[in-house]
Amino acid sequence: MSHIFPRHTKITTPVAVSGNGCYLYDASGKEYLDASGGAAVSCLGHGDAEVIEATKAQLDKLAFAHTSFLTSEPAEALADLLIEHAPEGIEKVYLVSGGSEATEAAIKLARQYFVEKGETQRRHLIARKQSYHGNTIGALSAGGNIWRRQQFAPLLVDVTHISPCFEYRFREEGESAEAYGLRAAQELEDEILRLGSDTVMAFMAEPVVGATLGAVPAVEGYFRRIREICDKYGVLLILDEVMCGMGRTGHLFACEADGVSPDILCIAKGLGGGYQPIGAMLCSGEIYGTIETGSGFFQHGHTYLGHPVAAAAGLAVVSAILDRQLIPRVREMGGKLDAALQARFGQHPNVGDIRGRGLFRGIELVKNRETKEPFAPSKRLAAKIKAAAMQGGLICYPMSGTIDGQSGDHILLAPPYIIEDEQIEELVNKLEVAISAALVN
16 A cells, blocks of 8 residues: 555556656556646656756755755756846846746745835735636745646635636637737726725736636737736736746747747746756846845745756756757647647537647637536546546546536647657647547546
């Protein structure tokens, strides 16, 4: 009997023993095509020799140094590389161990920034419904997914949520995409005014919403309008790129596609590619300068901040993404994946929408294509697709609750950037079998 506390006590998961490229292998020797990179993590695939060697080399030199006493060479080098390619105005990097730590740090930094400025009345955070920002209490409070929040609601911080920019579900008939984007963004201004324009500290959003909506990008112009509203009322813009960043959507930083720069930006997952647990919160020079000339101390921290081995792995991963020209490849292979999904599922009676950017794609499943009616939650369609896919040697990321945290089902795909044409064909073939099997059960 295993002494591991698993994610689900009623499901026995296979034991992973090795990985190579786009594939994972369990203890029985079964091969799985990793079509979701775990949870959009394994951007370089499995067994990358250069990253592994860089990680080993760092262990030989220095395994750990606590950041309250010392910094380290790989942490400094990784920060330099990230800032070299970061959005305009972003100047500092705070290295953590994962996405939830990054978003938690972002929320606390936003508050301390205004405290240091003497604007202590700024305490409200606004986020979006059906967002996901992590599982620590602060991050979960920011997230807008009902299912994840429900049982912990009495413990959560008070965060208000506006509607997501979700064109497939919420753009009205006859409404242009641009008009819809402006209407969706207007909810932010309305909420700022409702709360009190001088009481709001930040707005947090994912440029492309991952786990809870299934690779939903905002429509053209939405984030530019969001940026304008934030600037108008002195509200910080926090962009959560934990899942969609680090090349996943065809840009190193996902917000590049939307033509905006945030005040605070969060990354993880693809930053370490699964080779080490690492995340980062990046912030503007203005925010950092306020702390630097004020108290000089960010009242936050974890033991493994800037861990040298994790930083070395992150440096190797980001260097590989850039040096191997993988971002143009993500755009190319993302286009091929989208074309393959459209060809196979574009007219499927139970596929309502195929969406995404780069190698970050979502398929929304519906009972009725014409009305967009979802399947009943009791059908547990997403869970059935996941089980059928695993049985067929495919790892993908199906989720339920797409529309409101309760109804709706989607499949998230985020394969490694090294995926080849024949593996895209394998992905689509195996996914079709899994969807068909789940629909008849």
